[in-house]
Amino acid sequence: MVQTIALWVVLPLLSIAVALPVIRLVRGPSLPDRVVALDVMGTIAIAIFAAYALINSQPAFLDAALVVGLIGFIGTIAFAYYAERRL
């Protein structure tokens, strides 16, 4: 039951949700807007990886989710430093 829900409900809605911040990424008036949009896309990607691990019973995708979260965090910190020192 869980795998059916994850395949037919969660993954389509999450793919819509990961496509929405692209609008902000293109249109965003300032650099921090785009960084926030990228951060949200990374977080939704973690959820997609977790749902994919649940569907296929492949726990290796959870490690990939952790790595994506780590890279997203470091990227956001680096962009924050860059935006602040840029002036």
Add this chain to the structure above:
Amino acid sequence: MISLIQDIVSSALLIIGTFLLLLAGIGIVRLPDIFLRMSAASKASSLGAGCVLLAVAVSAADIAITVRAVAGVLFLFLTAPVASHMIGRAAYMIGVPLWKGTVVDELKGHYDTRRRTLSGVDGASRRLQRGTGPLGDARDAGR
């Protein structure tokens, strides 16, 4: 029986998490200001991804998967506020405009954007406003 309970709890967590993540995506597009957008980005998206990871943790029969998923939740809840705080601070420093319907900006005048330090009302900012004191402060010498 246990399997049925696992299924129900995991499905509920999955649907709640998906709804929250969709809400975060809509909020990123629709909200008018970077600081309002960050409230959707940091709170709704971290709670949503945490719910989805917890659904994986509940539905798994193996302890290794559960530990990995719970570690992911802890990592997400530790890093999302830090990243959001830093990008919000950078946005305020470089002068990203606030929404025109903003009622109060309590930090206005308290940030010294040139030295990038928060100077309190009793400290350097009042001296800066009067123009009598030195520009530097002993607390900020190391920065």
